[in-house]
Each structure stands twice: as structure tokens, then as C-alpha cells.
Amino acid sequence: METYQKLFEPGKIGTLELKNRLIMSPMGTSSHDPEGFIREHTPPYYVERVEGGVGLIIAQSSNALREGQAPGRAGTWDDKFIPGLRQVADAVHAAGGKIAWQILNHGKLYSAWLDRITHPEDLKIIGPSAIPWVKTGVAPKEATEEDIRRIVEGFGEAARRVKEAGMDGVEIHGAHGYMITQWLSPRDNKRMDLYGGDAKRRARMACEIIAKVREKVGPNFPVTFRFSGSHLIQGGGTLEDSLLQAPLFVEAGADALHVSACEEETTHWQFLPYLMPDGAIVHLAAAIKKVVRVPVITVGKIWHPQLAEQILLEGKADFVAMGRQWLADPRWAQKVREGRFEEVQRCLYCNNCMNMEVRPPEVRKRGRTCTVNPAVLREREFRIMPAGTKKNVMVVGGGLAGMEAARVLAERGHEVSLYEGSDKLGGQWNIASAQPLKENYRYLVPYMERRLERAKVKVFLNKEVTLNFIKETKPNGVVVATGALPKYLDVPGGHRSPVVQANDVIMGKAKVGNPVVVIGGRLVGMEIADALAEEGRKVFLVTKNKLGENGALLERNIYRALRDRLIQHGVYLFPDSPVMEILENGVQIAYKREGVFLKANSVVLAVGAIPNDGLWRELKKEGMEVYAIGDCVEPRDAMEAIREGAEVGRTI
Secondary structure: OOOOOOOOOOEEEOOEEEOOOEEEOOOOOOOOOOOOOOOOOHHHHHHHHHHOOOOEEEEEEEEOOOOOOOOOOEEOOOHHHHHHHHHHHHHHHHOOOOEEEEEEOOHHHHHHHHHHOOOHHHHOOEEOOOOOOOOOOOOOEEOOHHHHHHHHHHHHHHHHHHHHOOOOEEEEEEOOOOHHHHHHOOOOOOOOOOOOOOHHHHOHHHHHHHHHHHHHHOOOOOEEEEEEOOOOOOOOOOHHHHHHHHHHHHHHOOOEEEEEOOOHHHHHHOOOOOOOOOOOOHHHHHHHHOOOOOOEEEOOOOOOHHHHHHHHHOOOOOEEEEOHHHHHOOOHHHHHHOOOHHHOOOOOOOOHHHOHHHOOHHHHOOOOOOOOOOOOOOOOOOOOOOOOOOOEEEEEOOEHHHHHHHHHHHHOOOEEEEEOOOOOOEOOHHHHOOOOOOHHHHHHHHHHHHHHHHOOOEEEOOOOOOHHHHHHHOOOEEEEOOOEEEOOOOOOOOOOOOEEEHHHHHOOOOOOOOOEEEEOOOHHHHHHHHHHHHOOOOEEEEOOOOOOOOOOOOOHHHHHHHHHHHHHOOOEEEOOOOEEEEEOOEEEEEEOOEEEEEEOOEEEEOOOEEEOOHHHHHHHHOOOOEEEOHHHOOOOOHHHHHHHHHHHHOOO
16 A cells, blocks of 8 residues: 655644644635625635645635725735634634635736626726736726835735634735736736846836735744746746746745746646646756755646645645645545545546636535535535435436436435446436547546445446336336437538437547548537547648637636647637538538638537437326436536436435
8 A cells, every 4th residue: 555655754844843744725716706705615615625635735726905905805904804713714624624814916917807896996997017818808007106015015905814813824826917017017017117128127026015015923923935837828927037036036035935826828838638648847846956956846737646735745835735736636635545545536637627707606606616426515405314315216327417417316325226228327427538649638537436335325237227117116206318410500401411419420430531621610520530630640620710719618728728739739720710611522601701611521510519309208298306417418428417406316
């Protein structure tokens, strides 16, 4: 059994002693009220991770200044927020944990929320220079000396409140394109005074903020500074810049440096998706560690304990931070330490947790959630409670929704039978996980199967369930999770050869010639176009909308990473191009209002799905106790499937 001695070795940041080298990195929960007050479900969220063995939580970024109070983000710009912060700190300490709180200002990135302003102060967007943000076209007001003094003082006061609330430390957020990054970046900072110019002068604002925070909290309160080791964008800050700036941050008063990467337009290096390598930005922390004498924290898709241990053993960092993996499994550290890594619910790095704006209102109002762990920010209500009346429940459909419902129902004490028409469980997920670069995706179904076995769910494969069979079996309740069927295009030739469905291509049931037209610019279409091009085919990717649009579930960082791969592999892109007709030797499209014929030997459809809801409708007519979940209600994604399975499992 691997012991991971370095990972579970005690560590120290400033005066703060920590039981291990594992940190939960700051992630906004989007769970607070518009004013910035903490809601009641926040403390249990952190307590769950403490009980799971994390050494230090660096809690979500919060607004240090009244200006730029982002919706759903916590506030630290007034003393009125101290009681809420104290509730979190007290809960974490009662569970035996340690917690620091992160403070920030958005700078020009706040212009994304200008349509939702609730206070006149929110109109103030200040930056180093009046350089517009490319996303909104809004330019910040160039900061005056008075603005600088006020901002620096605001950060200091926010840190004071964090300390008064009983937190164990404070982190200043200077990464990812937010306000401090804008001062560090040569793209955004064009000043010619003491705050602009070369790398060291661009660091002056950050250093003054760090120094003011140190002044306000005193010498013995831990202060960490998070920054991007490289902005990874043309004209942005480089690693060479950061190597000059890092010692200045320490000199100003930082007890540790938390090294991340990117600006706002390159956040796929911050939220590394499944397409990108594990630990892809660790080298930045390793370089910074060579020029400072304080602990360095690394981060970025570090989910496997062997990788984390190796980073520490090789001296690339002193602490390893994980974010999304703590959402997927709050007890990661406990399981790893006990030699039960196979029981860890792995993060998929699907980034659905970063895409909450597309979720149903009842989900969105709770804040951040997770594809594989719908209990995020619902820790109390999602405790498994025994059923009041034990029932014999039939679950029809062995995809993710059906598997989750069956497992929860059984754990609550029901007698559960799960029926699947094919020869294996997993449903559409078997197709989704078959694409390249999806190792953690392929782990999900076996993980859920083991949980079904432990819950003593009776599983029947190769069994088509009919209305008559259900009548004969006489269950007390039926959960229908029969999934969806691939959609065809309603155009001339939409069903004729050489048309094949993307699902059949992915599963090896259909051969693809060369060249090939892929129709559909959402996730599946982009993925399969990338895979076919990587195999050496000439690929045309056609979509009636913009690439990645009409597919709100395609998270922007995955879109950015996939877009880069498509360009790298030479895929010919035809956005805003409706298909007019599919012929035996190619596809006729309308591109830029002109007719264009794409000659191809194969046409792959990736245009969505339709609900397979026939059985559910039959059961409803019979007046049975029936619940429909997953894609048979409406084709969506794994997050909605598992969430609905978890909810219905707690309903019956």
C-alpha cells in the first residue's frame, strides 16, 4: 500500500501549522446573496472537506471593495460581513480544520455584470490603464493616486475583517485576469509612472497591497499571495516577469506564494479540462520556488496522489492545491491515506462546475455543483436518510441517472431492481467516455457499479422492460431512465448513406472514410472532428450556429481547448453554415450566404438527441407511481442525469 509520506507530512505557512501538504484551492461558490452575505449552506460545504482530511482550505474569493461586488460572491468590504465569515471559521474549527479566506477585486472584468448592478458604487470600474476588456468592450477608468490609496486601504481593511472573523489566514488574489493581474500585465498596464513600465514597476501595486495587508493583520497572521506564473497570452506577463516579481511579493510580506496561470482569455489554463495534461502548470511553481525562500503552492489538475507526492518529493512545490477534485470527493485525503484510492470519486475535469449559468434556476440558486457529486452545497439535505416506508422499486434504464437513483434508493432501505436493455451499464456515458483523453470519464461507470454492489441493488442486463412485464412484476414504484435516441437532420438526404451517427463512429460500429464532413458544432461534434483529424483525415466541421453555440452546456474552457486542438489538427471550420442537402458524394451548405459543396466520402451527424419516453408515457396512462429522470425527460448531460437520479432516490 502506498503511504504517500510526503503528502501527509506536516507543513507550515508563516505561523500556521498544518497537518499535511494538501490544500483546497479557492473556488467561488456563487452561493451568496447579491449583497455578499454568506448563506446557511456554506459552512457545511467546508466542514465536509475538513472531515475528509484536507490540511488547509483557502476559501472562495470575496470582494475586498464595494465597487465590483459580483453577484453571488461573498463580500469583505464592510464590517457587516464579519459575523457570516465567523460562522464559517467557527464551523471549520469545530471540525478540526484550518481555513484562510481569499480577497480580490475584479477590475475591468466586473463589466461582465453591469447589466445587474444594484448599487451606484458598482459603476466604478478602475484599472491601471483605460484598456477595454475584449469580452465587453468596456474600458476601466485609469486609476489616480487617490484611487490607488483607496484600493490599497480597501484590501488592508478586508484582510483585517478576515482576521477578526477568526480565520487562520488571508490570501490576496492576484491571478487569472482580475484587478491585480491587470496591474502586473503589460497588456493592461501602460502607465509611465512608478506603477508601470518594467516587470518590477508593474508589481508595485501588488506589493503595496501585500504590505498594507501585512500592516493590518500584524506579523503573525499568515498571508499568501496568488498570482499567475505566466499569463499565457501574447503580450501578457511571462514567467521571466514573474521570476523578477516573486521576490518582491515576499519582501512586501507574503508568507507563501500560490502559483497559478493565465489571464481571463486563457482560463483553460486555470480550469484545466480533461483535454489537457495533468499538472500542466506545475513547472511554473517549480521555477518560482528557485527564487524565493517561502513555501510555494502549486495547483492545476493534480488529482492522483502519485503525481502530488512526486511534485513534493522533487521539490517543485511545498504544498499541493486541488479545487475541483474536492468537489467530486470531499474525502479524497482520507481515502488516500487509508489506502482506498480506488474508492475515490474522481473529478472528470468536465468543468460543468464552472458553467452554472446554464443550469435550471432551482439548481443555479444554490450555487456551484458537480457532475458526479450533486451534494455540493447540499451536504445537509443530501445525507442518506432511511425511507419511512420500505418499497419494492423498479428502475428501468442503466445509464447514469438510473444507476444513481437505484443506489440511493437501496441505501435508504428500499428493495431495488435495476433493468438495462443492453449488455452493460452506463448508457450514453459509455459513448461519451470512449472519446480520447477521457481516462477519468472511463472510471465513472465501474465506480458506480461498485457502489451498486455495496448497496445490494439487483441488476438485470439484456432485459427489455415492457408495460406487461411491469404489470406482472408489480413493483410499488417505477423510475424510468430510458435515455435518448440520436437525432437526424430534417434535410434532403438526411437519412441516406454516407450518413452515420457520431455515436456509432465513437463505438466502432460505423466506418468513416476520407474526407469526412462532421455536422454539429457542439461538444460531440468538436470532439469527433478532433479525433478524426488526429487520425489523419481531412475533416470539415459544419454547424448552423457559431462554433460551440446552440450548446449552452459546452463550457467555455473546454471550448477554448477544443478550438485550439481543431486549429492545430487542421480541421476546416464552417460556422453559421446551415446544411441544405446531403448527397452521396458530399454535403451542400450555405456559407456566408453562398452555396458551398463539401466533397466527402462520409458524413457524421452530431446534432443532438430526442427523448426515449415511450415507456414513461405508457405508465402514466396506467396511473402507476412513476418517475422519469435523465435524458428520457429531455436530453441534457451527465450532471442533470446524476442530479435527477439523486433527487428521485431521496423522494420515494
